[in-house]
Amino acid sequence: xxxxxxxxxxxxxxxxxxxxxxxxxxxxxxxxxxxxxxxxxxxxxxxxxxxxxxxxxxxxxxxxxxxxxxxxxxxxxxxxxxxxxxxxxxxxxxxxxxxxxxxxxxxxxxxxxxxxxxxxxxxxxxxxxxxxxxxxxxxxxxxxxxxxxxxxxxxxxxxxxxxxxxxxxxxxxxxxxxxxxxxxxxxxxxxxxxxxxxxxxxxxxxxxxxxxxxxxxxxxxxxxxxxxxxxxxxxxxxxxxxxxxxxxxxxxxxxxxxxxxxxxxxxxxxxxxxxxxxxxxxxxxxxxxxxxxxxxxxxxxxxxxxxxxxxxxxx
Numbered sequence: 001x002x003x004x005x006x007x008x009x010x011x012x013x014x015x016x017x018x019x020x021x022x023x024x025x026x027x028x029x030x031x032x033x034x035x036x037x038x039x040x041x042x043x044x045x046x047x048x049x050x051x052x053x054x055x056x057x058x059x060x061x062x063x064x065x066x067x068x069x070x071x072x073x074x075x076x077x078x079x080x081x082x083x084x085x086x087x088x089x090x091x092x093x094x095x096x097x098x099x100x101x102x103x104x105x106x107x108x109x110x111x112x113x114x115x116x117x118x119x120x121x122x123x124x125x126x127x128x129x130x131x132x133x134x135x136x137x138x139x140x141x142x143x144x145x146x147x148x149x150x151x152x153x154x155x156x157x158x159x160x161x162x163x164x165x166x167x168x169x170x171x172x173x174x175x176x177x178x179x180x181x182x183x184x185x186x187x188x189x190x191x192x193x194x195x196x197x198x199x200x201x202x203x204x205x206x207x208x209x210x211x212x213x214x215x216x217x218x219x220x221x222x223x224x225x226x227x228x229x230x231x232x233x234x235x236x237x238x239x240x241x242x243x244x245x246x247x248x249x250x251x252x253x254x255x256x257x258x259x260x261x262x263x264x265x266x267x268x269x270x271x272x273x274x275x276x277x278x279x280x281x282x283x284x285x286x287x288x289x290x291x292x293x294x295x296x297x298x299x300x301x302x303x304x305x306x307x308x309x310x311x312x313x314x315x
Contacts, residue, residue, distance in 0.1 A: 004082060004141075005069055008089055012065040015093045016058055019100050023054050026108055034107040035116035042118035044106075053103065057096055064092035084255045086141035091134025098126030138266060165222060168302040170293040173215035174273035176260050181210035213261040216271050218279065218293050220302045225281060227271055227291055229262070237271070239281060239289060246282040247303035249296040251275075257290070279303075 023030075027050055036053050037046030048056070068085035106117040184207035188200035212230040219226045224241040228234060253275040257263040263270045268288035272278075279296035281289040281303065293299055 004085075008065065008069055008085070011089060011093070012062065015061060015096065018097055019057050019061065020054055022100065022104055023050060026104060029108050030104070031107060031110050031113045031116070033113055034103070035110075035113040036103060038106075038119040042120045044114055044116045044118075047113040057100055061092060061096045064088050064096075083138045083141045084258065086137040087134040090137030091130045094133040095126065095130035098129060102126060135266070166220075166302045166305055168220040168299045169217065170279075170295065170299060171215065171217045172273050172292045172294055174213075174260055174292075176254075177210045177214035177273070181207045181214055184210065210261075213271075214273070216273060216291060218291055218299065220299050220306070222306055225289075225303070229271070239283070241306060243284050244281050244303060244307065245284055246307070247300040248280050248282075249300050250278055250280050250290075252278040252280075252290055252292070 030050060033047040033049045034053060035044035035046070036048045036056075037044065039045040068089045102119060102122045106119055106122075107113065110116045184203045188203040212235075215230060217228045217233050219228075222241065223238075224244065225239040227237045227239075229236070252270070252272065254260050254272050257265055257268075257270040257272040260272055260274075263272055268280075268290055270278075270290040271292065272290070273292040277293060277296045278290050279293045279299045281291075283289055
């Protein structure tokens, strides 16, 4: 087991203890059951026994831990998915502990659960701190993950003779986003019957968005890289050749990018359609642009050859 997995397991125990201990410390000052859910107006509208409430928080926290540790153990000690696992652990820990603090403080010294203090603004700092902790965890671990090199020399074998042109095209689709885009409209029917009037509209918009991000066509030529999204190959993201400093092929996973679709993360932007081979472009801004692709080694070769022919050298 790697040091990261060991530290994660130890941290899981610490956060679990920190979730249970405050509840035990004030259990004699809490109503039975205690308020565990608050409505839109801030008044309590749901309750659980103390044991069930603590168990629910522990299940939530241990699910986060399981996600992080399984990701680490499956990917190996130098996993590029490790920053995402660290973000999940740090953000999840702060969220669970913050949720426990808000719940206990609202219930302490209340006679009945319906008399618990209302919850309004208290949720905002919990979410903000959890997001900040996730970002900090991502950044700290990202700094320690060595940049993946190109041991096979991908992107260096093609030489473009003067006067010749080179074009590379790759198309890839996302099974996950295709399934989601097909399933969401089906959920619009029960949403229309039992939900607010705007629920079906939101589901249809979400389905169209998923469909629009479910596939991509990548083209490399002397003008740069063009990425057309969706069945209609629109919208389009263009990266001019003068903005590109280098290219390589890497194995990437949606966990690195925070999920599927068009993602913006610290250090890189990604069109992540499925785990596996991806074309990674080093931009003049210092960021990477990652796009899922078939045989990205060939794409990296073409980009490097075009940069060489253009008189540009990879940074």
